[in-house]
Amino acid sequence: MQGLNFLAVLVFSSGVLAAEHTAPCLDAVCWVVEPTVCVVDKQQAQCEMALSLHWQSQQPRSLCAFLDDTQLQCWQQQQQGSWQQTLQLKQNSVLQLREAQQPVLEQSLTILSRQPDRRRRLVAPWSVF
DSSP states (O other): OHHHHHHHHHHHHHHHHHHHHHSOOOSSEEEEEEOOEEEESSTTOOEEEEEEEEEEEEEEEEEEEEETTEEEEEEEEEEEEEEEEEEEESSOEEEEEEETTEEEEEEEEEEEESSOSSOOOSSOTTOOO
């Protein structure tokens, strides 16, 4: 019986995830950006990520994708657009979709490190052993 419950949850979860990517766009403009987090081994290390974005709109729009203040790609009078590229990030950044230089959508791209900011002491300073 538990196996059937697990299977039902798995099937339902898969359906929900699939519906999120195929659901119609209810906003003026929708987009999917993947990935949004990059993990590096050491603090201050440069991150390489294969970034992709896909946007769609109910009406034709002229939109441009920007990483911080650098223009990546523009689309003229389109209802959808895609872009993919491997990026080298040195710090957290912001990806924006702009129309006439005004932000329409925004997504933070975050760099996380496996190495903590400071190493924690393994023993207390008052410990004899």
